[in-house]
Amino acid sequence: MFFIFSSMSFDCFKETIELGDTVMLYLGVNSMHALEVQPKIKNKKEEMVENVFQTTYGALKVKDLVGKKYGSKVELSKGWAYVLHPTPELWTLTLPHRTQIIYTPDISMIIFQLEIRSGSIVVEAGTGSGSLSHAMIRCIKPGGHLFTFDFHSHRVSVAQAEFESHSIGQYVTVEQRDVCRDGFGAQLQGKADAVFLDLPHPWEAVACAASVIKESGEFGNIVIL
Template sequence: MSLSGYKQFIEPNDTVILYLCNNLHAVLVQEKIRNKNGILVENVYQTPFGALKVKDLIGVQYGSKVELSKGWGHVIQPTPELWTLCLPHRTQIIYSPDISMILCQLDLIPGKVVVEAGTGSGSLTHAFIRCVKPKGFVFTFDFHPQRAQFAQKEFELHGVDQFVSVKCRDVLTCGFGEELNSQADAVFLDLPKPWLGISWAKHAIRYDKEVMT
């Protein structure tokens, strides 16, 4: 639950960022993992600076220097920016400079509702979540079932799944669903031929009646 808010010490199931000589590695803090044969074994993370017994991270303060078998590194609490630099790529992603401009242009603040079409690797989605939580919400869509499943699992591991809904849908053909009509403060289309989704975005956007009159 390490992306849901700032914390001091590493706990089981946290995702931590291991900083090694200008390289970042995302490590899931679990004492045991299953090997290729499906057998539970001790979780040992291999790096160019030697092995790290992941269970030894539990209780360590974020920002601390940690020993590896052939060197050392630092453990850092992840942010959307750090996660963007070391996440598993399922698609081409948007990086922090462009993400900053997108958040600014969409005028996102806590409490807003944002719709994203094209979850992909979840880089931008994590930034959306941080902007709108705790009272806002993100609806994100991807047409690829496996990508949607992976994203949902990551949001759960990171402790932010209560702020986001992941759905598998081709929004260019089917739209966002009637339940989102006039519910969104912002819509972002990261898709091939995004202009085909503009009519669906118009249905999803919430308009201020006082401004319109």
């Protein structure tokens, strides 16, 4: 039997790496990888094999990370690397791209302008690769909630799986929906402190977005011309 372990790496800071953590393997400023600390991984033939991560400085047996201190130096077969604690900023630099993403300088401005804080109810479309979502979740937890929408079913299921595996699934609801056609759902009407649209045609969702914002809420969107 094979177990998938999940621990708290994105939800709170801790000293030591545990099974199930997502860690950032830092080889250099332009070479960083997000690794899930699982002892086994599926190969191309769908067989479970030892999880060995290959880098330009040689191989790393991922299970050997368990018990190492975050921030420490680890040996690779032909060199060394640092293992860093995950943050939304490092996730943005290492996440698997399914779409274009928003990067940290813009994310900071978006969060500041929308006045997103602990306890905020935030609505976002589209979810995309979840780059902005991770940063928003860190701001709103523990009392707030992010409702994020995308019409692409694979992007929805992968984002949901990543939030769960990062132990932040309790702060976010991911829904497959065409927000330009169908809006954001009756249950969110007048509930959101902030709404953010990163869509190809955001103007098509503005009327529906307006209807979910509280009287005192904020609205923002990205328009690419």
